[in-house]
Amino acid sequence: MAARASGNKRQRLVNTQIAQFVEYWDLYFTTDLNKESSECHQALVLYKEILERIRTGLTFKLESSLYLNFYSFLEAAKKTFNYHDENTAETKLSELQAELINFPERTLNIIAAVCSCILGEHFSENRTYFLTTKLKVQLFNHIPITSMKSIKASMYKKLVTIRGTVVRTSLARPLLVEMQFNCVKCNRPQRVKSTDGKLESPVKCITIGCRSKMFIQSRSGIMTKTIDWQELR
């Protein structure tokens, strides 16, 4: 009974803190923050608590690149979890690390939104900058380090840290992730996911009653998405 009461109290506390993230959230996500899950709300509050501890260590190198020392981040997380409950600290810390490895894109965006919020608060004279600039979080000192030979296909889209010497690099090129195809008959757009930059045209139109089998790629369509891609040797 006591545990539940403190859980509710914590939830109420989280609810009152969500408002501060809203305008920064919109820089990174297209969803409505108020409609996100309570896990997401709790994560924001937690990351803020952790990152506040290392605020002075958050450094900028290029204009919108924010360098985050993973080692300091882990130390700060450990302190935070110990502060809340020493018994669960180890488990919570592993969960936090697993989340970053398994869902790097979302997690790094959450971290970036929280950093924007922290920096916007502390450097209020530059608040406008942090409200309008999407930060790119660059992790360094990330562990564990994966050896080249143990990289597997299952690690695709996960966060993998390797160490080595780069002998040759290609220019950064856009790699197609999703392409918009427009129906030639009704012009209805549909999204096609691309694997390794390869594409297959849709087989049928999604408009009910439209039997068109012809589609035109729309490179400038809003559904078309590319990522920067670079080959290293």
Ligand SMILES: [Zn+2]
């Ligand atoms: Zn159609």
